[in-house]
Amino acid sequence: MTTHYDRDTLTDYLHGxxxxxxxxxxxxxxxxxxxxxxxFEDEAAFGEALRTAARAEELEFPSMVKARVWDAxxxxxxxxxxRLRAWGPRLAVPVAAVVAIAAYLGAPALxxxxxxxxEASYFLDEHNAAAQQNPFGPGIGPAxxxxxxxxxxxxxxxxSYIDTAEAATIDDATGAVR
Amino acid sequence: MGVPRKPIEPPxxxxxxxxxxxxxxxxxxxxxFAYRLTGNEADARDLAQDAFxxxxxxxxxxxxxxxxxxxxxxxxxxxxxxxxxxxxxRFQEEIPEDNAPQEYGGQRPLAVDPIADYVAGQLSExxxxxxxxxxxxxxxxxxxxxxxxxxxxxxxxxMGCSIGTVRSRLHRARALLxxxxxxxxxxxx
Numbered sequence: 001m002t003t004h005y006d007r008d009t010l011t012d013y014l015h016g017x018x019x020x021x022x023x024x025x026x027x028x029x030x031x032x033x034x035x036x037x038x039x040f041e042d043e044a045a046f047g048e049a050l051r052t053a054a055r056a057e058e059l060e061f062p063s064m065v066k067a068r069v070w071d072a073x074x075x076x077x078x079x080x081x082x083r084l085r086a087w088g089p090r091l092a093v094p095v096a097a098v099v100a101i102a103a104y105l106g107a108p109a110l111x112x113x114x115x116x117x118x119e120a121s122y123f124l125d126e127h128n129a130a131a132q133q134n135p136f137g138p139g140i141g142p143a144x145x146x147x148x149x150x151x152x153x154x155x156x157x158x159x160s161y162i163d164t165a166e167a168a169t170i171d172d173a174t175g176a177v178r
Numbered sequence: 179m180g181v182p183r184k185p186i187e188p189p190x191x192x193x194x195x196x197x198x199x200x201x202x203x204x205x206x207x208x209x210x211f212a213y214r215l216t217g218n219e220a221d222a223r224d225l226a227q228d229a230f231x232x233x234x235x236x237x238x239x240x241x242x243x244x245x246x247x248x249x250x251x252x253x254x255x256x257x258x259x260x261x262x263x264x265x266x267x268r269f270q271e272e273i274p275e276d277n278a279p280q281e282y283g284g285q286r287p288l289a290v291d292p293i294a295d296y297v298a299g300q301l302s303e304x305x306x307x308x309x310x311x312x313x314x315x316x317x318x319x320x321x322x323x324x325x326x327x328x329x330x331x332x333x334x335x336x337m338g339c340s341i342g343t344v345r346s347r348l349h350r351a352r353a354l355l356x357x358x359x360x361x362x363x364x365x366x367x
Contacts, residue, residue, distance in 0.1 A: 008349045015323055017330045017345065046352065047324045053305040054325040059213055061205035065223050069201065069230045073189055 005029065010040045014047065189234075196237040200246065201230055208250050214321045215258050217310040225261070229254045248328070252336045255318060262314055304366070308358035316351035323348050 005013075005026055012018050013026045030037045208229060213222035232253050233240075240249055309317055315337070322333045323344075333344045 007353075008345075011349060011352060012330075012345065015330065015348075017341075043352075046356070050305060050320065050324045050355075051327075054210075054214065054321075057213075057306060058210055059206075059219070059222075061201070061209045061226070062219075062223060065209065065226050065230075066201050066205065068223075068227050069197070069234070072227065072231055073197075073234055 004033065004036050005039075007039055007043065010036065010043050014040065014043050193234055193237050196240075197230060197234045200233050200237075200250070204247055204250060205230075207247060208254060211251055211321065211326070212254055212258070214309065214325065215254070215314070215318060217306075221261075225254055225257055228257050232257070245332075248332060248336055251322070251326070252338075255336055256338070258314065258318075304359050304362035305355075307362060308355050311358055312351055312354060316347055316354065319344055319347040320351045320355065324352075 009018070009022075009026065013023060016023075018026060030040055205226070209222055209226045212225035212229070213219060216222050216225060229250055233250060240246065309320065312320065318337060319333060322328045322336060323330070328336070330341045330344045330348075334341045337344065
């Protein structure tokens, strides 16, 4: 029984799209099979007809297209990459400076928040101010350390001062009375 | 249309020379390719114009030694595809699935169509009309394979699809073209 090739295979053969083995097999088959050979010729003629039709309709490149291309290029809005390229030299130095400053300022943030650089005297002053507003009020603390006078004044109540004043020792760092 | 803006940079001599040469040497082929895809001169002009603007912008990406025509056909194909998407609905056509079962289950009858009659007769008009009735992808593949005579691999590169897709689209397109041309000829008689 003779095996014939279908039209699709012959189309692929016509376009040289078969693998070498298959191509050789179809070539040999067409030599002896008039039926397949007729289909192949038909396919080839169809392709030629398409090319003939295309050639018959071939158009010249309109000069207006060329003019419009140049006009569009001269007047069109540049793309963002072109803008960037055009601005590049002028932007390079300021952008580099901004990046450097940002890196310098932002570097500590990368290592966590900076430690508070408040001196102990700040807390002492705050403490004294609160105590002077209400020297006998509750919750202010037992005593105030005043660096200038080295005095201990009462804070929470007169009674607590009387009880603790003589035995009190002052912590130089914190001003707390022990 | 807005007010045209001045470009930041004027056209460079290298890009201008490249574009000028491209339009001189390949303008006609590009325009005809665009015309065969779109089927009308107005759209072909727009497509060719956009393609050459793209060539101007991307001229540095063209690799010397490769086919310029393949490159610009790829550009035209992509622009045409984008345009079809943009106009979605206006030119949307039913595109058969490439993996759908074959009409004859792979065992097509070997009856010979009267193609010789097509060649002998007035072919241009019915063939052009029939080409216009194909889907955009089918028309592209027929134009590239049968008119421009590109290989399946080149067509796959230009269209950005696989060789298998090129193959199946071409088979279906040619089968459909035959039916359409036959019908057109029967109507003429």
